[in-house]
Amino acid sequence: xxxxxxxxxxxRTVEKATLVTYASKEPSAFAEMLGGLIEANVRANPxxxxxxxxxxxxxxxxxxxxxxxxxxxxxxGHLIVYNDLQPPRTITIRAEAETVMSLSNLxxxxxxxxxxxxxVGRGVALKLLQGKLKIDGMLPNIATxxxxxxxxxxx
Amino acid sequence: xxVQAFSDEWAAQFKDEVNKSAAYKAAGKxxxxxxxxxxxxxxxxxFPESRGLVMDLFDGDARDIRVGSAGDxxxxxxxxxxxxxxxxxxxxxxxDATKGMLQGKLKLKGDLPxxxxxxxxxQELTECTTRVPTQWPDEQ
Numbered sequence: 001x002x003x004x005x006x007x008x009x010x011x012r013t014v015e016k017a018t019l020v021t022y023a024s025k026e027p028s029a030f031a032e033m034l035g036g037l038i039e040a041n042v043r044a045n046p047x048x049x050x051x052x053x054x055x056x057x058x059x060x061x062x063x064x065x066x067x068x069x070x071x072x073x074x075x076x077g078h079l080i081v082y083n084d085l086q087p088p089r090t091i092t093i094r095a096e097a098e099t100v101m102s103l104s105n106l107x108x109x110x111x112x113x114x115x116x117x118x119x120v121g122r123g124v125a126l127k128l129l130q131g132k133l134k135i136d137g138m139l140p141n142i143a144t145x146x147x148x149x150x151x152x153x154x155x
Numbered sequence: 156x157x158v159q160a161f162s163d164e165w166a167a168q169f170k171d172e173v174n175k176s177a178a179y180k181a182a183g184k185x186x187x188x189x190x191x192x193x194x195x196x197x198x199x200x201x202f203p204e205s206r207g208l209v210m211d212l213f214d215g216d217a218r219d220i221r222v223g224s225a226g227d228x229x230x231x232x233x234x235x236x237x238x239x240x241x242x243x244x245x246x247x248x249x250x251d252a253t254k255g256m257l258q259g260k261l262k263l264k265g266d267l268p269x270x271x272x273x274x275x276x277x278q279e280l281t282e283c284t285t286r287v288p289t290q291w292p293d294e295q
Contacts, residue, residue, distance in 0.1 A: 028259065029256070029257060029258055029259025029260075029262075030257045030258070030259075033256065033257060033263075033267065036267045037267040037268060037271060040266065040267050040268050041268055044268070063257060065254065066254050066257055066258050068257065068258065097251070097253050097254045097257055098253060098274075100257075101253060101271060101274045102274075104271050105271065105272065105274065154268040154269075154271045154272045155272070
C-alpha cells in the first residue's frame with residue numbers, strides 16, 4: 001500500500017543559491033546597482049558564471065563625480081559588496097559615472113578579451129590614456145581586470 | 156509656448172522631441188519595453204498629487220507617451236521613481252539621470268543589464284525633456 005504520510009522529499013525545496021550579499025544593512029544605491037547587475041549577468045550567462053566561480057579578488061570602484069564607491073569582494077562563486085572603498089584591494093577603478101557605465105558596455109571578443117576597437121572600446125581606451133579612467137594594480141593583475149570586465153559587461 | 160510640467164500637453168511635446176531626435180533613434184534601436192516615470196507629489200511645491208508618465212518606446216521611436224496615474228506607470232517594464240523636485244532637476248540639467256540613479260536619487264525598477272545596455276538612449280531621453288519649454292508649478 002502506498003504510504004499516505006508525508007515524504008521527506010516532498011518538503012525539500014530547491015533554493016536559489018545566494019550569489020551576492022551586502023556587507024552593510026543599508027547598502028548604497030550604487031552598491032545595490034552593481035551587485036544587482038553582476039548577479040543578473042552571472043545568472044544569465046554560463047561563461048560569466050564560470051568566471052564568477054573562479055574569481056578571487058577585491059575590486060574597488062570609485063565614481064569620481066559622485067564621490068561614491070564600492071568594494072567588490074569576489075570569493076570563487078560568491079560576491080560581497082561593501083559600501084565605499086575597503087582595504088586591501090587587488091585593483092581599484094576610478095572614473096566618472098559615464099565611464100563606469102561604458103565599462104559595463106564593453107563588448108567581449110575573441111579569447112574573452114574586451115574589445116577596444118569599436119566605439120565604446122575606443123572611448124574607454126582614450127579615457128585610460130587621458131588619465132580619466134585609472135585602474136590601480138592593472139598591470140600585475142591584467143587577467144583579473146579582464147575577468148572582472150567580462151563579469152561586469154552586459155554585452 | 157511653455158506648457159505645464161507633466162501635463163498632457165507636456166507629454167505630447169516630449170513625444171515629438173523624442174521622435175525628432177536622431178540620437179535617440181540610433182541609441183534606442185532594439186528597445187522594446189515600456190517605461191514608466193513616477194513623479195511623486197510635493198504639495199509644498201504646488202505639485203499636490205503623484206503622476207505617472209507612461210512611455211511606449213519601440214526600436215528608437217516613441218509610439219505613445221501619455222500622462223496617467225502613478226499606478227499606471229508602475230505597471231511598466233521599467234519604472235523610475237522620484238519626487239517632483241528631482242524630476243525638475245533632471246529636466247533642467249541640474250541633475251544627470253545616470254548619476255541620479257547611481258546615487259539613489261532616482262529609483263529604478265527593472266532588468267539592470269538591459270537598462271545599462273541602453274544608457275545612451277536614456278541619456279538622450281533626458282536631453283529631450285530639456286527641450287520641452289516647461290512651466291514649473293513651483294515657479295508660478
